[in-house]
Amino acid sequence: MNDSFLETRQVVKRYANHTALDGVSIAVPEGQVFGLLGPNGAGKTTLIRIINRITAPDAGEVWFDGRLSRPEDIYSIGYLPEERGLYKKMKVGEQAIYLAQLKGLSRQEAKKRLTDWFERFEIMPWWNKKLEELSKGMQQKVQFVITVLHRPRLLIFDEPFSGFDPVNAELLKREILKLKDEGHTIIFSTHNMASVEEICDHIALINHSKVVLQGAVTDIRSRYKSNQYELMMQSSKPLQNSDTFEIVSSEVQDEQTVNYKLRKLTSISNSELLSLVGAQGEICKFTECIPSMNDIFIRTVEGKI
Numbered sequence: 405m406n407d408s409f410l411e412t413r414q415v416v417k418r419y420a421n422h423t424a425l426d427g428v429s430i431a432v433p434e435g436q437v438f439g440l441l442g443p444n445g446a447g448k449t450t451l452i453r454i455i456n457r458i459t460a461p462d463a464g465e466v467w468f469d470g471r472l473s474r475p476e477d478i479y480s481i482g483y484l485p486e487e488r489g490l491y492k493k494m495k496v497g498e499q500a501i502y503l504a505q506l507k508g509l510s511r512q513e514a515k516k517r518l519t520d521w522f523e524r525f526e527i528m529p530w531w532n533k534k535l536e537e538l539s540k541g542m543q544q545k546v547q548f549v550i551t552v553l554h555r556p557r558l559l560i561f562d563e564p565f566s567g568f569d570p571v572n573a574e575l576l577k578r579e580i581l582k583l584k585d586e587g588h589t590i591i592f593s594t595h596n597m598a599s600v601e602e603i604c605d606h607i608a609l610i611n612h613s614k615v616v617l618q619g620a621v622t623d624i625r626s627r628y629k630s631n632q633y634e635l636m637m638q639s640s641k642p643l644q645n646s647d648t649f650e651i652v653s654s655e656v657q658d659e660q661t662v663n664y665k666l667r668k669l670t671s672i673s674n675s676e677l678l679s680l681v682g683a684q685g686e687i688c689k690f691t692e693c694i695p696s697m698n699d700i701f702i703r704t705v706e707g708k709i
């Protein structure tokens with residue numbers, strides 16, 4: 405289950421006087437959600453276009469399902485590009501059926517699947533509207549449905565959340581997780597770090613055309629831990645430093661309750677630390693501070709680690 409479904413190996417792409425990708429290798433495990441992260445201009449869309457065979461690399465390889473990628477693999481990919489490209493003057497339902505047929509579905513099957521999706525997304529009333537009559541977010545919903553409709557094994561979404569309000573962004577996250585549960589492998593690029601924590605299993609962070617960080621989200625977050633803890637404690641006496649931990653900051657909440665930030669000084673386990681601290685008072689809350697993907701992104705891109 406965890407073998408790579410899609411790999412890029414040492415991919416290089418040069419434009420006139422700029423190297424957009426410089427030896428980029430990523431490995432996307434089968435059946436997982438993989439986040440492609442990076443600041444503006446890092447090379448994410450270029451990599452996605454290479455995976456989709458829209459543009460060719462100058463060097464390096466793309467591997468698909470355990471072998472070199474072939475032209476026909478594009479039929480196994482659903483791609484939601486950053487520049488959404490639907491026909492503005494065509495009616496939504498008619499257009500969706502037409503595009504689904506291009507991807508190999510019969511008219512009848514396309515209509516059946518589209519009806520299911522449109523009902524789930526509560527967009528059935530848009531069926532006979534022209535695309536240009538819909539807002540940007542509404543058009544996004546339609547294009548998302550069209551992208552996934554033929555149930556391709558690999559789904560690639562470039563900035564899927566841009567243009568969505570928070571309610572629709574939640575809906576989209578749920579649908580992406582559902583697609584993962586159904587066995588699809590999903591790659592998406594995003595600047596929305598909260599969504600990365602919520603739905604990505606793995607990430608690759610590209611900066612200045614190179615992969616600078618890659619791996620499972622949980623591993624990466626724990627790799628960047630700084631041995632700090634938040635503690636809420638009730639005690640008649642203030643907490644005292646010890647050989648195993650020091651107080652980084654404290655904030656009195658009421659007469660008996662104080663919030664502390666601690667740093668662990670030795671390699672004792674969290675439960676040992678908890679019992680050492682617990683010997684000095686009643687613990688109301690004890691949390692290990694684990695950096696967010698947003699912190700890790702900023703620290704990595706700004707070179708602070």
Ligand SMILES: Nc1ncnc2c1ncn2[C@@H]1O[C@H](COP(=O)(O)OP(=O)(O)OP(=O)(O)O)[C@@H](O)[C@H]1O
Pocket residue numbers: 419420422424442443444445446447448449450451
């Ligand atoms: N067709 C092209 N011709 C010349 N340069 C290009 C072309 N496409 C991309 N580039 C350059 O390659 C670099 C990477 O662009 P790319 O669109 O891949 O970045 P990105 O990571 O997707 O950025 P963003 O987050 O802003 O969408 C940029 O410097 C861009 O100007």
